[in-house]
Amino acid sequence: MNHCNVRGSEAYCGDSAHILLNEQIGAAQIAGINLRSLRNNIDGTFDLCELQSKLRHRDHEPISKLVLVKNTIDGKIVPQSWLKELVSFCKKYNLKLHMDEAKLWNASVGSGIPAKEIVSGFGSVTFCLSKGLEIAFFISGK
Numbered sequence: 001m002n003h004c005n006v007r008g009s010e011a012y013c014g015d016s017a018h019i020l021l022n023e024q025i026g027a028a029q030i031a032g033i034n035l036r037s038l039r040n041n042i043d044g045t046f047d048l049c050e051l052q053s054k055l056r057h058r059d060h061e062p063i064s065k066l067v068l069v070k071n072t073i074d075g076k077i078v079p080q081s082w083l084k085e086l087v088s089f090c091k092k093y094n095l096k097l098h099m100d101e102a103k104l105w106n107a108s109v110g111s112g113i114p115a116k117e118i119v120s121g122f123g124s125v126t127f128c129l130s131k132g133l134e135i136a137f138f139i140s141g142k
């Protein structure tokens with residue numbers, strides 16, 4: 001709702017994204033956002049050419065506002081190089097970015113990349129402390 005601050009906003013996400021497949025599509029119900037899906041590749045990325053082709057330009061269409069990334073997705077850590085490409089893409093097309101990263105800490109430990117670097121360039125991020133605890137137990141050996 002923060003990013004899609006005009007009525008008729010549209011957000012883009014992979015077709016395996018939790019936000020699209022779960023939560024009774026709260027983005028649509030509560031925030032009135034049109035979620036448009038992009039085909040998720042096996043590594044959790046989606047094709048930036050497909051994203052570009054789906055952006056809206058005409059005044060009677062929905063308003064392209066936001067890109068959502070699920071990370072981790074289906075147990076996989078989305079490649080950091082692709083996240084950087086996506087951040088540049090979104091800057092170029094004036095799109096906001098949100099990371100749905102319930103397992104942010106797990107992704108950070110698994111990849112060795114600090115959490116702040118993983119989410120760098122994103123306007124917002126969600127994470128889940130209880131899922132992070134799994135990794136805390138793993139690290140402490142308890």
Ligand SMILES: Cc1ncc(COP(=O)(O)O)c(C=O)c1O
Binds near residue numbers: 018072074103126
């Ligand atoms: C917004 C949101 N995203 C993702 C998840 C799940 O993430 P994962 O598929 O990494 O377990 C949840 C809850 O479990 C959630 O509420």
